[in-house]
Amino acid sequence: MLLLIPGPVQTRPETRAAMAQDYAPWDNDFRAVYAEIRERVRDLAGGVKGEHATLCLQGCGHFMMEAAIRTFIPAGGKLLVPRNGAYAERAVRLATEAGREVVSLHAPDTEGVAPDKVAAALAADPGISHVVMVQNETGSGIVNDAQAVGAVVRAAGRRMILDSVSAFGALPMSLAEQPELDALLFTSGKCLEGLPGIGFAIARVDRLEACQGQAGSWSFDLADVYQHALRAGWGSFRFTPPVQALAAFRVALDLHAQEGGQPARLARYTANMHVLYEGVQTLGLTPYLALRHQGPIIVTIHQPADPAFALQPFVDALKARGVLISNFYNTTAPTMRIGCVGAITPEDMRGAVAAIGEALQELGVRQLAAA
Template sequence: MNAHNPRIEPPRLGEPYLLTPGPLTTSYAVKEAMLVDWGSWDGDFRAMTREMRDRLIALLGDGSDAFDCVPMQGSGTFSVEAMLASFIPKDGKALVLANGAYGLRAAQTLDYLGRDYQLLDKGDYLPPRGDEVAQILATDPAISHVVAIHCETSSGILNPVEEISEAVYAAGRKLLVDSMSAFGAIPLEASKIRYEAMVSSANKCIEGVPGFGFILARNSELEAAKGNSHSLSLDVHAQWAHMNKTGQWRFTPPTHVVAAFLEALRAHEAEGGVTGRGRRYIRNRDVMVSGMRELGFETLLDNRWLSPIIVTFFCPADPNFVFSRFYELMKDKGFIIYPGKLTMVDSFRVGCIGQMDEHVMRQVVVAARDSLREMDVAAATPPEAALQERAKLAS
């Protein structure tokens, strides 16, 4: 593999490509790394954990020396909850910026935690903007933290975290970023975008497998987080302090997943890091979106807000189109797509990340074309009402 032309391996044994925002299609090398058993307290595994943490910190670029990395067992949502509970004090208040399911999930998490918050819900079509954040912060001095979703994968919106950050720190508040589906492919350099902590997971743009998430946080915030968490197992400060003292995870780590993730990190570096990985995903998106539009499909979002992570398409208006049938036909051709997660219109999603390149994305378009023919769908044009709803809400 090299930075300009990484080798993309087809799935083995008839496995489908996962056109999802994670779990995703992984390389042979990542899969094979899980064939070895590791002792969780052994020095070799401690060294693996240290290397993994160091590599993740380095992805923040200039300014990364102010940060440390705290891996956390469980799904990405576990790590989001750990971040919110550990860095928002019990007497703090958050402004949650939502434009899809994951912003709303952050608000739901704060409900469970008993943390005070205000919700800015922009719906499915539009991102929160810096001027909106500035206005809310100016009218509510009790807000101590702002929670932003980097890429909202329910719609595919890439949110403008840089301008959000500028508004947050101009108002003297703190920013927490859920970069679950963006980190590793979309820059989040500590010297260019200010935030106190961000969170992602192993099975996203680094192209590992599910099993843990990780929080990259400023050392000052980690030190100040002692006693904030509601949870024994999700206490970021306690995990951080224990790891730095012993080199070990506090509780049984996902050893095989860590080994696979290290292999994925090395491949990520060989591809050219964040820039190289992002370049491939952008090309995947552009080729796939162009082909799907030629078939008549419409994207939920304008080009300006399309992320290179996952793209949402309206379902066709043709009465012969039934998503469940379309899903099965695409799966039969080797591609697993995602159902929509919108409340207003029928939709589906196609991911651009994982072990795929533009050649695979052209095959996706051909599979979609053939599936429409098998369903006797004359055109992929969406319902006029869906387009009108998009125009109304985006205006």
């Protein structure tokens, strides 16, 4: 089965094979594996030893976002959220339910966040301490410019939390060049092509030390994760970790490096995206984003207006042809989203485009213009 979703992504056999044995997380051999992973992802993010620390939680990207908000923004504190997609909306809910005050910066989900509008919002409200932004919106496929937005946050003397869950490992990042970032958030099962189950935050040590005791949650306190590492060692997890997923993740990091690292992975995903984007246009379908705004992670496509089209039967017809896509969408308009990431190639994408055409024909969909 060709898995074309934005995560968990298709993985290599070598990665999956690492899951096929039992591990003890407290064993000294495995502690060395975990400590190595923490250093490797810090370095991959352009972090600095002694200035940045890798912190992990069991679970998904939403867990990391809630943990970062709770850890770095005190209860009652105010944050700005640029809202141009479904995952920014989820950050708003996580922050609100954690008792933080959200200032919204609304924008369409068809174009990136405008740095000048972020700057204006910060200038208008000195009470905002943080900007919380999603780097890649997996609802639409839009990429927000983390470097440009970070620059205006830095110039305003504020802090930033960046959700890079569906971008890290493919899009460039240098924490050393962005000191305004309290934390960069990502997970194991996206562009690094590991198995799901591990959430990561790479955070500034000085901020972790300054923010102890304000999370209001033991489970979601990154400052406590950091203090635990200082006490018990960098190979130690606070609570029982997903050890098989960690073992597989180390193999995924090896494969990422062998491919050529972040630039090579971005190049492959970009090639995948172009094959898909141009292919669906050739079929007569309409991409949700203009090409100038299209990111390399996911292509979202308007559902056809033809009454013969319905998303779940289309997904089923594709699955029967060995291609699996998401059976839901996160945009206002009816769409279908197809991932360009994972252990897949442009040739795989050409096969997927052919399968899309066959599935539409089987369902009797003739009117392919946007609904």
